[in-house]
Amino acid sequence: MSGxxxxxxxxxxxxxxxPATLIGIxxxxxxxxxxxxxVLAMLVDAVVVQVPxxxxxxxxxxxxxxxxxxxxxxxxxxxxxxxxxxxxxLTIAFGGVAVALTLGSLFAWLLAxxxxxxxxxxxxxxxxxxxxxxxxFALAWLTLFKNRSSGGHAGWLESLGVSPPDxxxxxxxxxxxILGLHYMPFVILLVGGALRNLDxxxxxxxxxxxxxxxxxxxxxxxxxxxxxxxxxxxxxxxxCIGDFGVPxxxxxxxxxDVLSTxxxxxxxxxxxxxxxxxxxxxxxxxxxxxxxxxxxxxNARRFATIGSRGSIDRATPLGALRLPASAxxxxxxxxxxxxxxxxLALSTVMRVPGLFQPANFTLDFWVGTGLPTMAFPDxxxxxPEFWDAARNTLVIxxxxxxxxxMLGLLVGHCVTRTSWTSLSGFLRQITFxxxxxxxxxxxxxxxxxxxxxxxxxxxxYGTNLILVLALIADQMPFxxxxxxxxxMQLGREPEEAxxxxxxxWxxxxxxxxxxxxxxxxxxxxxxxxxxGAKNLTLFALLAAPGTEVLxxxxxxxxxxxxxxxxxxxxxVIAAISFGGALLGQRLLGVDLASGFAK
Amino acid sequence: xxxxxxxxxxxxxxGEATAVQGVDLDVPAGDxxxxxxxxxxxxxxxxxxxxxxxxxxxxxxxxxxxxxxxxAAGLFATPERRDVGLVFQNYALWPHLTVARNVEFGLRLRRxxxxxxxxxxxxxxxxxxxxxxxxxxxxxxxxxxxQRVAIARTLAVEPKVLLMDEPLSNLDARLRxxxxxxxxxxxxxxxxxxxxxxxxQWEAMTLASTIAVMRDxxxxxxxTPEAIYERxxxxxxxxxxxxxxxxxxxxxxxxxxxxxxxxxxxxxxxxAGVRPEAxxxxxxxxxxxxxxxxxxxxxxxxxxxxxxxxxxxxxxxFALSHNRPAVAPGDHIRVSAPRHAPHxxxxxxxxxxxxxxxxxxxxxxxxxxxx
Numbered sequence: 001m002s003g004x005x006x007x008x009x010x011x012x013x014x015x016x017x018x019p020a021t022l023i024g025i026x027x028x029x030x031x032x033x034x035x036x037x038x039v040l041a042m043l044v045d046a047v048v049v050q051v052p053x054x055x056x057x058x059x060x061x062x063x064x065x066x067x068x069x070x071x072x073x074x075x076x077x078x079x080x081x082x083x084x085x086x087x088x089x090l091t092i093a094f095g096g097v098a099v100a101l102t103l104g105s106l107f108a109w110l111l112a113x114x115x116x117x118x119x120x121x122x123x124x125x126x127x128x129x130x131x132x133x134x135x136x137f138a139l140a141w142l143t144l145f146k147n148r149s150s151g152g153h154a155g156w157l158e159s160l161g162v163s164p165p166d167x168x169x170x171x172x173x174x175x176x177x178i179l180g181l182h183y184m185p186f187v188i189l190l191v192g193g194a195l196r197n198l199d200x201x202x203x204x205x206x207x208x209x210x211x212x213x214x215x216x217x218x219x220x221x222x223x224x225x226x227x228x229x230x231x232x233x234x235x236x237x238x239x240c241i242g243d244f245g246v247p248x249x250x251x252x253x254x255x256x257d258v259l260s261t262x263x264x265x266x267x268x269x270x271x272x273x274x275x276x277x278x279x280x281x282x283x284x285x286x287x288x289x290x291x292x293x294x295x296x297x298x299n300a301r302r303f304a305t306i307g308s309r310g311s312i313d314r315a316t317p318l319g320a321l322r323l324p325a326s327a328x329x330x331x332x333x334x335x336x337x338x339x340x341x342x343x344l345a346l347s348t349v350m351r352v353p354g355l356f357q358p359a360n361f362t363l364d365f366w367v368g369t370g371l372p373t374m375a376f377p378d379x380x381x382x383x384p385e386f387w388d389a390a391r392n393t394l395v396i397x398x399x400x401x402x403x404x405x406m407l408g409l410l411v412g413h414c415v416t417r418t419s420w421t422s423l424s425g426f427l428r429q430i431t432f433x434x435x436x437x438x439x440x441x442x443x444x445x446x447x448x449x450x451x452x453x454x455x456x457x458x459x460x461y462g463t464n465l466i467l468v469l470a471l472i473a474d475q476m477p478f479x480x481x482x483x484x485x486x487x488m489q490l491g492r493e494p495e496e497a498x499x500x501x502x503x504x505w506x507x508x509x510x511x512x513x514x515x516x517x518x519x520x521x522x523x524x525x526x527x528x529x530x531x532g533a534k535n536l537t538l539f540a541l542l543a544a545p546g547t548e549v550l551x552x553x554x555x556x557x558x559x560x561x562x563x564x565x566x567x568x569x570x571x572v573i574a575a576i577s578f579g580g581a582l583l584g585q586r587l588l589g590v591d592l593a594s595g596f597a598k
Numbered sequence: 599x600x601x602x603x604x605x606x607x608x609x610x611x612x613g614e615a616t617a618v619q620g621v622d623l624d625v626p627a628g629d630x631x632x633x634x635x636x637x638x639x640x641x642x643x644x645x646x647x648x649x650x651x652x653x654x655x656x657x658x659x660x661x662x663x664x665x666x667x668x669x670a671a672g673l674f675a676t677p678e679r680r681d682v683g684l685v686f687q688n689y690a691l692w693p694h695l696t697v698a699r700n701v702e703f704g705l706r707l708r709r710x711x712x713x714x715x716x717x718x719x720x721x722x723x724x725x726x727x728x729x730x731x732x733x734x735x736x737x738x739x740x741x742x743x744x745q746r747v748a749i750a751r752t753l754a755v756e757p758k759v760l761l762m763d764e765p766l767s768n769l770d771a772r773l774r775x776x777x778x779x780x781x782x783x784x785x786x787x788x789x790x791x792x793x794x795x796x797x798x799q800w801e802a803m804t805l806a807s808t809i810a811v812m813r814d815x816x817x818x819x820x821x822t823p824e825a826i827y828e829r830x831x832x833x834x835x836x837x838x839x840x841x842x843x844x845x846x847x848x849x850x851x852x853x854x855x856x857x858x859x860x861x862x863x864x865x866x867x868x869x870a871g872v873r874p875e876a877x878x879x880x881x882x883x884x885x886x887x888x889x890x891x892x893x894x895x896x897x898x899x900x901x902x903x904x905x906x907x908x909x910x911x912x913x914x915x916f917a918l919s920h921n922r923p924a925v926a927p928g929d930h931i932r933v934s935a936p937r938h939a940p941h942x943x944x945x946x947x948x949x950x951x952x953x954x955x956x957x958x959x960x961x962x963x964x965x966x967x968x969x
Contacts (some may be wrong), residue, residue, distance in 0.1 A: 005672075006672035007669055007672070010668075010671075010673065013674035014674050017650070017674060017676040094864075096675070132662075201765075223678065260808040277775060395913060469854075493686050494690050494693075496649075496651050496690065497648075497684070497686060497690040497692075497751070499676075500649055500651075500683065501704035502679075502704060502707045502753075502755075503707055504678055516692065516693060518624075
C-alpha cells in the first residue's frame, strides 16, 4: 500500500468489484468512436477545404473554409443544388407523413376498437409493408408505370397502350404514396398500442355523462392519444427525410432531387464538401424533428398515464360499415403487399414487360443463360456475383446483428448495474444518437471518418468491416433500448444472489443473465437482421465493388436498366427479411410488433 | 468462535443524502439479531453493505474477526469472497433453473462432486420440506414455496453468517407465522449468526435474541426483545414497539392526565407514555401514577382482545383489555395507571430515569402486562 492513499485504493477496489463499470467505460469509448466521432468528422468536412477543391478555392486542403456552405446556401447555383432538394425533401416527408398518419391511425382504431371483419388477421397483415424493403414498392411501381421518357423496357401500362404521364410515373406523387404506405405500419403499431392502453372507461364515463360517440372520441380519446400521434408523426417524418432508396428509384428519371439523393451523387462524384453540407442539413432536420418530439412529449405525458388501464376489450360495433372497413383494409393490403410482390414476381418471368402471352413467359432471368442483357448474360441464380452478394449479405448483416444484440444487452447490463450515474447516462445517450441521424447522413458520416487512415486505424473503405460497424452503430438505438429495458425488468437481485453465493462476473453473465434474457437477445438480434438485410441507404454509400451486398447489387442492376434481374434480387431480399420475421415469430417467440420502433 | 459481525462507525452517503450515519454494532457469534425500523431508516443498506453489495463511505466491517471492508485501510472484499448467505425480500430465484438447480448453484461454485451435490441438495430440500418440488421451476411455485427455496439455496452452502432482508414480508399472515417457526428452529439447529431486517415489530419480537431499533440511519437502542419492550430508551422506541401504539401525553397540556403526571414527574420530563395494556379501567389500584375520570367513546373488538377508546378531557386514550370490558360507549368510568407504568421522556425524546419521579426511587419493574 506504500504511497497510495487508502481512500484511493478503496475507491479503486470498490469500482473493480463491479466489472460493469469497467466494461461500461470500454463501451463508452467504443461508441464514442463508432458513433460520435463519425458525425463530428462529417460536420468538420463541411467547413474545411477538401483535396479536389483546393485549387478552385485557393487554399490548402484541410484549412477552414465557408466555401461549401456559401455555395449551397447563397451562390448562383444554390437554388438547384440545395434549396430545391430541400423543398423536395420536405414535400415528400410531409406528404409521406400525411398518408401514413391518415391510413395508419384509421387502421389503428379499426384494429384496436371495432368489430371489423378479420381484425386479427389484418393486425399482422398490415404490418408486412414495413417488413419489406421500401424501394421494393418503388421498383414495382416503375415496373407498372414506367413510360417512354426513360430508357430500357417500358412499363406494363405502356405496353398495354396506355401512356402514364410523368407525374404519375415518377417524382413526388408515387414517392409520397409509397413512403406513406411503407411507414403506415409504424403508425398502426404506435397509435394502436396507445389505444389499447387507453382506459376505455374514460370514454365510457364521458358517454355516461351524456357525450355522443363523436364527442367522446374528439374531446376525450383524441387529446389522450396526442403523445402517440405526435411520436408517430415525427418518427415517420425523420425516416422519410433519411430515406434514400424510394426517391432515388422514382426521382432519377425526372431529375427529382431530394437531399439524400443529392448527397449520394455528391459522394459518387467526389464532392465531399458538398456532400457534408447535405448530410449536415439532413442531420439538422432529423435532430430538429426528434427534439420536437421529446419536447412535446415531455409536456404531454403528464396526463397521458393517469388512470388504470381498462382491461375489458370493448369493440365499437361498426354496423353497416363493417364490410366497407374490412374491404378498405383488404385494398390497402393488396396495394401494399400483394400487388407489388406479384408485379415484381411476374416481371422476372416476362421477356417483354406487360405482354401477357404464353411465349413471353420464361424463367431465363432466374436460371437461363445467354440473355440479351449484355453485361449480365446469365440468370440471377446462375450468376456468381449474386451468390457472392447473398453470402456477403448474410455474413455482414448476420455478424452485425449478432454483435448489436449482444452489445445491446451488455449496454443494458452496464447501464443498470454501474454505480456511476454519469456513465450510465452517457451510454444511453450515445447509443441513442444514431436515431437522431437519418440513415443516409449517418452513412456519409461513416465515410468521412473511415474512408481514410486516421492515426492507427487504417482506411476501412472497401472492407466488410466498415459495413458491419456502420450497421452495428445504426442498430444500437434499438438494441440498447431493448437491452436496457430487459435488464431493468430483470432487476439486480438475481445477479446479486449469484454474487453472494460466490459467482464472479463471467459466471453471472453466462449462467444467469444470458439464459434469463435469451428471448430479449433473440429480439435484439433478429430485428437488426431484418432491418439490415433490407437496408439500402447505408450500403449504397459504404459498399465498394469488392463488398457488394444484395441491396447494392440490385441497385447496380437497376442503374444498368436490367429491370428483371434487379426485381429478382429484390424479391430475394424481401424473402429473406420476411422469412426472418416469420421464423422469429414462430420459432423463437419474438414479439416483432414490440420492437419495430426502428 | 464460529462467526460474528462487527460494524464500527459505519457511514453511507449517496451524494447529499445520508442513509447510514455512524452505526456501531457488535453481533456475537450465534446471535439472531433483528434490525428493526421504519422504511427508509437504512436497515437494508446496512445488510447490503455487510454482504458487499454496497460500499460504505466510512467505517469498518468485520466478519468472523476479519476486516472485509474499511476505506481507511483501503480494504474492500467483493461479495463473492465474503462467504455470507443473503435471502432477498423477493427471493431472487433464477426463473430458468429448476428448484434443484437453484439450490445446487452455490455448490457447483465450490467445486463439489456431482454425488456430493445431489446428496446435499436433497438434504436441504428435505429440511425445508420441499423435496417434492425439486424439478419444478420457480414460476410454478407459490410464494411460501419460493421462500423455502430461497432459504434452501442459501443454506446449501452452509454460511456461517446469514443475512435476511425482510424475507417474510411478501407472505400472508399464516405463512409468515409458519416460516417464523421454521427460521427459529433453523437458527437453533445451525447456530449460525443471523442478521434479519424487518419493519414488523412482531416479527422482531418473536424471532430475535437481540433487537437493534433503527431510526434515520442511526441505531436508537440495542437490547433483548424484553428490554426493548420494557425498558425503551427513547420515545421513538416506545412508539415504534407495541400494538396498539402507546398513549403519549404532552405534560404541558391542561388535561387531567397530563396535570397528574406533570405533578409527579421531575422538571426535565416533557412528555410521558402509557401503554394501552397498562391502563386500568374502573376501580384504581392503591399505588397509581394517575387516576382520572373518562368517558367511553368506543369499544373495538379485535378478536381475542378489546380496544377501549376513552375521552379524558381533551385526550383520546386507548386501553387494551384481554377480557370483555364491562363498559359501553357513553359510560363514565375512571382510568388509571400503576405508579411505574408511565415512560417519561425529556425534551430530546430520551427516556428519563425513574428517579425523575418525585416518589422515592425503586428499580423499574416489568410493567404489568394486562392479562
